[in-house]
Amino acid sequence: MDVELAAGVEKTDRTEGARRAEPFSPEALARELNPAQVEAVLHPPGPLLVIAGAGSGKTRVITYRLARLVATGADPRRLLAVTFTNKAAGELRERVDQLLYGRMGIGSRGLWVGTFHATAARILRQWGTAVGLRKDFVIYDDDDQKRLLGRVLTDLKVPERMFPVRQVLSAIDRAKNQGLSADSFSSSDYFDDVVGKAYRLYEERLAAANATDFGGLLLTTLKLVAGSTPAALEIAQRFDHVLVDEFQDTNSVQYRLVRLLSRQTGSITVVGDEDQSIYRWRGADIRNILDFERDHPGARVVKLEQNYRSTGHILRAANAIIEKNSERRPKRLFTEAGDGDPIVLFEGETERDEAEFVASRIDAALPEGRAPRDFAVFYRTNAQSRVLEDALRARDLPYAVVGGTRFFDRAEIKNLLGYMRAVANPDDGLALQRIINVPARGIGSSTVDKIGELIFERKISAWQALELVGQDEELLATGPRKKVAAFVELMRRLRAEGATLGPASLAEKIFEESGYRDALAAEATLEAEGRTENLLEFVAQMREYEREAEEPSLHGFLERVALASDVDGYDPEKGAISLMTVHTAKGLEFPVVFLTGLEERIFPHARSVDDDSAVEEERRLCYVAVTRARTQLHLSRVRRRRLSGQELPGIPSRFLRDLPAESVESIVMARPAEYGNYGSSEGRGPWGGRWSRDEPQASRLPPGRSAAPRSTAAARTPGEIVVEYDAEETSSPMGLQVGVKLRHASFGVGDVRGWQGSGADLKVTLRFPGTGVKTILARFLSKP
DNA sequence: CCGTGCTAAGTTTTT
């Protein structure tokens, strides 16, 4: 057997290679891996396709393969591994390191591990000048993209009605994912004609802003590597081995990129599972898997079909669901584990019941040795998380929503980031526009518009325009001109003083000198306090970054923020129940999983039900969700669901029909006897938990309060309380409807136990379900 | 120019 030596021949001689590879010899590997896994690990450099079913030890194979390559002499700095998320990249790096240190006493320093986008960014920072990109370019996220394109469409005088930003942007993105640059974009109809024009101007503006977007990172890198510049040749020879995880979710540009990066040695390993392809809408192309075999004649294909994660019932359900797809090659996972617990299917009346079911189940399992981190609750769309949060919160169960509206998306964070971006890159027009009047400094929209026109007409950068306007007396009235000049001065000062500072210190300086801190302090509202807290938290994150990054820098931090994925925020150490969309759950596993909302038009989603191949993707999504569970899987559906205001009838999802009956145990909630009569209906559900529905009930006003018009302002900060008045009730001395809303929970009036104080501030005593009575400082957002 | 209040609009999944 010479196979295990092959990887080492390049850098080491035979005996040296054999000695060092000892811990990774076929015999040693056979003790830890199954035969298919061993084959994948030992395959000599050269094209290798690993079809890895869910839970089949894929990560193990990748880790061992990388470690073994290094152990047999490969230079870790010449090894590239591409993962789907930053989190996966970090874990992979760590495991390879552990494996190597533990067995060989050597490390894997310099190993290139990252997402496609992070890898592309890294390549462009180093070699991007060859394609006209400056080293200090910034990355625009989708929000920036939208705003920039909106501006472009306005300048092109394109009617918004016929060409919504959203649609034009997705057309541009689609083109980019397929490798079409603005120049090569050809139009076949009127819509494409407009898209093409917009695309070109959009790219022009991006370049002027010294920025690129997600698709641009990949496309520009491809262009760079495919070229014949010295840089292109250098990069093409840069890596001896390339490995791609989640290959089924790569798009055309990504595939072409890895082909080019690996063409020198031909050592390319791709790992994927067509049944887990869930990003077709983002340009992913399952055909890449088929093309791989075509493009690499003689490629070895290894199938991993033994599942080590889930129990028999769960795996049978997963197989039953995925087998209905026609666009797939046959594959069947098996396990040697026992049947385990049957799958629990809950059928309830409303989404509240569903949430209550989830919460009560978890609550009941905790005393029996389960920790909160063992549980995950999945849903198809982010909007479904709210009720679930309410139910968990009501029971004081620790939970964390992974992804969704991100911390970085909050206005105050974006403002601070806007400053930092403008400091890092003076040409970032969007960033400048965002912060030019934050805090309010008297530069209104008309001034901003004038500057915008100037940029357009004279084809100058945003910063040049600002400088110009601040000096030239012709362009603006004295008042605004002085204000702009002061802003220009502020930015100059920040840039000069911030040049040597780390991100955290720079952020603090910005917070201070921009007047943002003072402005928030002056507001003196709970909301402003919350914003300040968020900003301080953000600065703390920067400090954390400075501690752990290899070479912390402002650009590095901004890049990390731009390329952060939703799941990167998942930290099992938090010890919380995890809530996330099914997409975010990909790649994770949990002992106990709840998959909610199994109704037609929810899962599968309404946007997919009319299209067979879209339904197949939903089915794969369902398969992904089900295969996340290790020992317990709960599925749930309800008979009516309120979604964005209106109530929809809940029809059982088609996926439920595919479940093997013998693996499922149903819990069906009886229809309440008094259908539609809420009020104080409270009782015991069939699963033993408490369930209740409370609609606001009539109650008396605190003494001394008079009637007021109805107000429904929403609370914006935790701890803030909104008290609602209902004008219709004012004539009745029996009282006003009073409901209390916290940020995440509503309280019926029955829960309001007392009041203290008068005026805008008062203390309200509330009964929290399950946790007793608490007194909270309340504030009327609208004046009584 | 700023803040408030209203209306209208949208609502899958995300690097």
Add this chain to the structure above:
DNA sequence: CTTAGCACGG
């Protein structure tokens, strides 16, 4: 139901 965008009055 929520949010974003807009018109109006200060």
